[in-house]
Amino acid sequence: MSFLGNRIFSMAVIVVVLYLNGCGGPEVNQVESGNRDQILHLGNGTEPQGLDPHIVTGVPEHHIITALFEGLVLKNPYTLEVEPGVAERWEISEDGRTYTFYLREAAVWSNGDPVTAEDFRWSWMRALTPELGSLYNYMYFPIVNAEAFANGEIDSFDQVGVKVLDDRTLQVQLYEPTPYLLQLFDHYSTFPVHRANIEAFGSISDRLSQWAREGNMVSNGAFELTEWKINSHVRVERRASYWDAENVELNGIVFYPTENITTEERMFRDHMLHKTNDVPLDKIPLYRAEKPELIELAPYLGTYFYAFNITKPPFDDVRIRRALGMTIDRELLIDTVLQGINTAAYGITPPGTLGYSPPKLFGFDPELARQLLAEAGYPDGDGFPPFEILYNTSEAHQKIAVAIQQMWQQHLNIKVTLTNQEWKVYLDTLNNMDFDVSRRAWIADYIDPNGFLDMFLTGGGNNRTGFSNETYDRIIQEGAPKATDQKERYKLFAEAETILINSMPVIPIYTYSIKHLKRESVKGMPTNLMAYYNYKYVYLEAEE
Amino acid sequence: MTTAISEIDPQELPKGVSLWQDAWHRLRRNKLAMIGACYLIAVIIMALLTPWIAPYAYDAQDLRLGATPPSAAHWLGTDLFGRDLLSRIMYGGRISLLVGFIATAVALVIGVTYGAIAGYVGGRVDAIMMRLVDILYALPFMIFIILLMVVFGRNLLLMFLAIGVVEWLTMARIVRGQVQSLRQQEFVEAAISIGLSPARIIWKHLIPNALGPVIVYTTLTIPSVMLLEAFLSFLGLGIQPPQSSWGLLISHGVETMEEYPWLLIFPGLALTMTLFALNFLGDGLRDALDPRVSKD
Numbered sequence: 106m107s108f109l110g111n112r113i114f115s116m117a118v119i120v121v122v123l124y125l126n127g128c129g130g131p132e133v134n135q136v137e138s139g140n141r142d143q144i145l146h147l148g149n150g151t152e153p154q155g156l157d158p159h160i161v162t163g164v165p166e167h168h169i170i171t172a173l174f175e176g177l178v179l180k181n182p183y184t185l186e187v188e189p190g191v192a193e194r195w196e197i198s199e200d201g202r203t204y205t206f207y208l209r210e211a212a213v214w215s216n217g218d219p220v221t222a223e224d225f226r227w228s229w230m231r232a233l234t235p236e237l238g239s240l241y242n243y244m245y246f247p248i249v250n251a252e253a254f255a256n257g258e259i260d261s262f263d264q265v266g267v268k269v270l271d272d273r274t275l276q277v278q279l280y281e282p283t284p285y286l287l288q289l290f291d292h293y294s295t296f297p298v299h300r301a302n303i304e305a306f307g308s309i310s311d312r313l314s315q316w317a318r319e320g321n322m323v324s325n326g327a328f329e330l331t332e333w334k335i336n337s338h339v340r341v342e343r344r345a346s347y348w349d350a351e352n353v354e355l356n357g358i359v360f361y362p363t364e365n366i367t368t369e370e371r372m373f374r375d376h377m378l379h380k381t382n383d384v385p386l387d388k389i390p391l392y393r394a395e396k397p398e399l400i401e402l403a404p405y406l407g408t409y410f411y412a413f414n415i416t417k418p419p420f421d422d423v424r425i426r427r428a429l430g431m432t433i434d435r436e437l438l439i440d441t442v443l444q445g446i447n448t449a450a451y452g453i454t455p456p457g458t459l460g461y462s463p464p465k466l467f468g469f470d471p472e473l474a475r476q477l478l479a480e481a482g483y484p485d486g487d488g489f490p491p492f493e494i495l496y497n498t499s500e501a502h503q504k505i506a507v508a509i510q511q512m513w514q515q516h517l518n519i520k521v522t523l524t525n526q527e528w529k530v531y532l533d534t535l536n537n538m539d540f541d542v543s544r545r546a547w548i549a550d551y552i553d554p555n556g557f558l559d560m561f562l563t564g565g566g567n568n569r570t571g572f573s574n575e576t577y578d579r580i581i582q583e584g585a586p587k588a589t590d591q592k593e594r595y596k597l598f599a600e601a602e603t604i605l606i607n608s609m610p611v612i613p614i615y616t617y618s619i620k621h622l623k624r625e626s627v628k629g630m631p632t633n634l635m636a637y638y639n640y641k642y643v644y645l646e647a648e649e
Numbered sequence: 650m651t652t653a654i655s656e657i658d659p660q661e662l663p664k665g666v667s668l669w670q671d672a673w674h675r676l677r678r679n680k681l682a683m684i685g686a687c688y689l690i691a692v693i694i695m696a697l698l699t700p701w702i703a704p705y706a707y708d709a710q711d712l713r714l715g716a717t718p719p720s721a722a723h724w725l726g727t728d729l730f731g732r733d734l735l736s737r738i739m740y741g742g743r744i745s746l747l748v749g750f751i752a753t754a755v756a757l758v759i760g761v762t763y764g765a766i767a768g769y770v771g772g773r774v775d776a777i778m779m780r781l782v783d784i785l786y787a788l789p790f791m792i793f794i795i796l797l798m799v800v801f802g803r804n805l806l807l808m809f810l811a812i813g814v815v816e817w818l819t820m821a822r823i824v825r826g827q828v829q830s831l832r833q834q835e836f837v838e839a840a841i842s843i844g845l846s847p848a849r850i851i852w853k854h855l856i857p858n859a860l861g862p863v864i865v866y867t868t869l870t871i872p873s874v875m876l877l878e879a880f881l882s883f884l885g886l887g888i889q890p891p892q893s894s895w896g897l898l899i900s901h902g903v904e905t906m907e908e909y910p911w912l913l914i915f916p917g918l919a920l921t922m923t924l925f926a927l928n929f930l931g932d933g934l935r936d937a938l939d940p941r942v943s944k945d
Contacts, residue, residue: 441712
């Protein structure tokens with residue numbers, strides 16, 4: 106049975122491969138029909154973990170949720186400047202600590218209810234409810250008492266600096282003037298959700314609720330969820346009742362989970378996708394040489410890094426963490442495996458984030474690394490316990506892991522095994538701290554060094570290393586927000602980053618590059634530092 | 650009359666030809682089967698000697714070198730990490746052959762024993778045992794293997810066993826059918842009448858007579874489990890890099906078949922040739938062991 110099954114499977118694979126390579130595409134293809142009907146077909150990396158804005162944490166989810174929901178503000182995809190969203194205008198007090206948002210009258214939910222200031226208050230209360238366990242709740246922490254509420258230190262949300270002045274006016278009170286505050290309000294973790302909708306499917310803190318599913322969801326964005334087939338696609342369609350519907354050109358977007366980037370590239374070639382999420386590394390030289398108009402390579406505000414579980418020996422020893430960090434030859438890795446498209450990273454913040462560049466505190470230094478390892482009690486790697494590198498299933502992550510595995514073995518004589526897990530399982534494993542070393546990445550939620558550094562606050566939801574340092578916490582939470590000018594603020598960030606990198610709970614590896622394939626018919630979807638899409642700008646034009 | 654008997658030289662008596670000798674003679678005349686057998690023996694010897702004869706270590710990288718086509722230094726070229734493909738195919742063969750043989754052996758032992766008991770005892774015991782097989786057939790085997798791997802953790806030997814554990818079902822059915830028909834024959838009745846224990850009858854009389862189909866099915870199971878291993882490894886349940894097997898080398902080769910075709914062609918050849926050899930040998934054995942084939 107299985108033999109036959111496997112044979113048929115492999116034959117089918119061969120047939121498909123030959124077919125994909127043998128011809129330019131079927132007569133009717135999705136790109137063409139999509140261009141005609143304004144349906145965008147997007148490769149989206151993985152199957153989304155969920156679509157509840159207050160629960161998910163990943164980029165694939167982000168791409169879908171920004172189509173379904175809308176926060177107080179949006180961003181312009183060309184300039185990344187803030188544009189009005191649900192709030193048609195806002196006022197900032199002179200001391201920069203009070204923001205008043207005026208919500209537009211035309212903003213309605215997909216069930217026809219108006220989007221009110223109370224919706225935001227309730228949604229933010231939900232996101233901060235300790236029992237919900239939102240991993241992104243620290244996004245709210247610039248708001249007065251938000252952290253205390255999230256930690257269960259105060260019970261009443263009335264004490265938090267979010268006030269409903271009337272149906273359409275929302276006031277937010279901050280501890281300190283926070284330069285990136287408006288950017289937080291276009292992040293999905295601050296998006297509103299529909300109270301009655303959520304309560305119909307469970308309590309305020311029900312993580313497993315079915316409200317964010319096809320047929321159940323009430324949303325307020327430019328699109329609504331019409332179909333979600335697990336491991337096949339998520340389809341959203343234009344919503345006529347959206348306040349700015351006349352400026353939405355697309356009639357729908359279909360998101361495909363494209364975990365296998367080789368398959369994704371074939372889907373693109375076969376005219377099934379308008380835009381891919383990624384490009385197989387081996388294909389980059391080919392596209393650059395032969396079809397440069399289809400490939401986009403651009404800087405991306407994100408860092409690829411390996412994180413230690415520092416609660417677990419031997420990684421509780423900083424010397425060992427540093428030794429491992431120093432024996433990754435980033436330049437070699439980038440030149441070869443990564444096809445030269447990224448830059449080496451020695452800090453967690455990408456260099457040049459709004460003018461801030463992290464200090465370079467270490468380099469590739471196998472000599473020193475061996476010395477550190479010997480001091481930690483493992484001369485020449487003798488007796489070093491074998492450990493695992495955990496990564497989410499992807500050929501690119503595997504290639505990097507294989508190369509690093511070999512570097513550690515070669516320079517430190519340490520045995521490393523690799524483990525891959527499917528995205529959702531991988532996230533669970535990270536949250537349960539059930540790993541030795543994990544492959545991680547962080548993409549900026551807003552353009553500010555703070556977005557990278559506040560990840561490693563003690564107990565932060567996206568910390569996932571066990572790192573905890575009082576001085577560090579104090580600088581990020583109290584020092585930097587109180588800084589009067591940017592120079593002082595960046596000096597404090599550099600100080601904090603020095604603490605972080607010297608302790609090395611994470612090994613920065615490289616600064617991301619956006620790399621994807623895009624049909625020429627896709628307009629209004631520029632590359633930007635954050636790979637931020639504003640689907641309102643997107644339209645499709647038939648290729649000549 | 651007595652003299653007549655004494656005149657016959659015992660040396661000139663036609664020798665009794667056993668089933669095995671007969672089969673061997675027929676097999677030896679089958680050229681394809683013999684080529685297959687020789688090839689397999691060569692591959693096995695090579696796999697055993699790999700650590701000493703492989704030109705490079707399977708995980709020795711040369712990132713700067715990258716993927717290169719076959720050359721004098723690397724006869725079959727190198728992969729993306731600059732690893733020698735010939736060495737990787739040799740090491741991969743060890744895993745593929747090991748999984749092929751161990752998993753098949755497990756399937757063989759369980760399947761033959763189980764089928765023979767069910768077939769010999771018959772009646773209600775047979776009905777219950779075979780319904781159990783039906784139930785296991787109905788289980789999606791992938792899920793079953795994944796479950797085993799999750800419960801017991803990733804372990805190469807365990808994966809071999811797990812594959813064997815799901816592959817024995819067909820074997821049990823074949824053996825049961827064979828034993829059921831043999832059971833009606835006189836030699837079994839004779840064995841019962843002289844008071845042999847059922848275990849002895851099964852092991853000494855029934856199983857040897859059912860061996861033909863069993864051997865044939867075994868040669869079909871080996872390639873099937875090799876492919877299964879590649880699939881499991883691809884899902885992250887089997888072996889992990891930098892180790893490799895033929896199946897994995899092929900699945901990675903497919904990804905870059907346009908840029909670096911040799912990474913697909915050579916591992917593909919290694920697997921296909923072994924599968925061919927096994928199939929030729931299996932076909933030859935089936936013909937050789939079939940008692941209905943006339944002796945010429």
